[in-house]
Amino acid sequence: MSRARFGHGWIKSDRTAEPHLNLLHRARAKRALPPLSAPDLTHFRGHPLEQGQVGACWAFALTRAVQLWLAANEAQPDVEISERFAYYVGRREEFAGKDPATLPPLEDTGTDPIIGMEGVQHVGIVEASECPYVDSVEVNNEQPSLTTFVDAYDFRDLAWAQVFEPGTARADAVAELLRERIPVIFGCMVDVAFEDNLGQRITAIDPVRILGGHMIAVLAVLDADVIAALGLAHAKPGDILFDNWWGQSWGANGLGIMSPECFGGQFVDDVLSLTAVPLGRRVGE
Numbered sequence: 001m002s003r004a005r006f007g008h009g010w011i012k013s014d015r016t017a018e019p020h021l022n023l024l025h026r027a028r029a030k031r032a033l034p035p036l037s038a039p040d041l042t043h044f045r046g047h048p049l050e051q052g053q054v055g056a057c058w059a060f061a062l063t064r065a066v067q068l069w070l071a072a073n074e075a076q077p078d079v080e081i082s083e084r085f086a087y088y089v090g091r092r093e094e095f096a097g098k099d100p101a102t103l104p105p106l107e108d109t110g111t112d113p114i115i116g117m118e119g120v121q122h123v124g125i126v127e128a129s130e131c132p133y134v135d136s137v138e139v140n141n142e143q144p145s146l147t148t149f150v151d152a153y154d155f156r157d158l159a160w161a162q163v164f165e166p167g168t169a170r171a172d173a174v175a176e177l178l179r180e181r182i183p184v185i186f187g188c189m190v191d192v193a194f195e196d197n198l199g200q201r202i203t204a205i206d207p208v209r210i211l212g213g214h215m216i217a218v219l220a221v222l223d224a225d226v227i228a229a230l231g232l233a234h235a236k237p238g239d240i241l242f243d244n245w246w247g248q249s250w251g252a253n254g255l256g257i258m259s260p261e262c263f264g265g266q267f268v269d270d271v272l273s274l275t276a277v278p279l280g281r282r283v284g285e
Helices: 020-030 057-072 083-093 113-123 137-141 146-151 169-179 224-230
Strands: 159-162 184-191 210-221 240-243 255-258 268-275
Touching: 020 159, 020 169, 020 268, 057 083, 057 113, 057 184, 057 210, 057 268, 083 113, 083 137, 113 268, 169 184, 169 210, 169 268
Parallel strands: none
Antiparallel strands: 159 268, 184 210, 184 268, 210 240, 240 255
């Protein structure tokens, strides 16, 4: 595939979020559902996603995490969230409070995920049918209708926290979160081999061949049973299984596998756990 085809939609955040264990403790205090027996959310995966050429990966990762949370916590599991709406409001959040006359046009150059999520907090989210994603920078730069903003679901209670553990301890921390039905997303500097991946296990990112940043949703920290159930011939226990859906270049299932050493290394950052809220109140209500 052409290496110039895809935009890279994640840039490392310059902000910090509370440690993930605080979020985990809050989830445990609710005691709404028992922990999952295995550290994975694969069986809550839902419909396939397709990013295409636009650098909207952070918005895809966020909406996937929201949908995973809704399904895993038995709340509206079939609702599809608009990646386009999240992508738009997240980028505009960078210019909040500034004189509109001084604002540059939206650019497809990457987004700080925490700034993006703050935009979603402030504005809300909408269903995909109300603001469908289009594989076009020009279309996705268009402001959604005012009615769409009014009809958005109030998402002020969206919460996120950062996973700080280094090395293989990072995968262990993520496994603990997934057992508690808390989705995780992460940013990764990708290289040529990453973009050309067709199912190979990723064990390293080549610093000489870096192409840009990408953000992804975690589906599982693999154990032997999940590996066997999914038929992942190249995977090993402890590997990170993630949901890519990047331009269909990764085959029919869009799954990626990364070793815990690579996941805990210097080219992976902004490892964020998220909790959402059931969709109910609208912004305009």
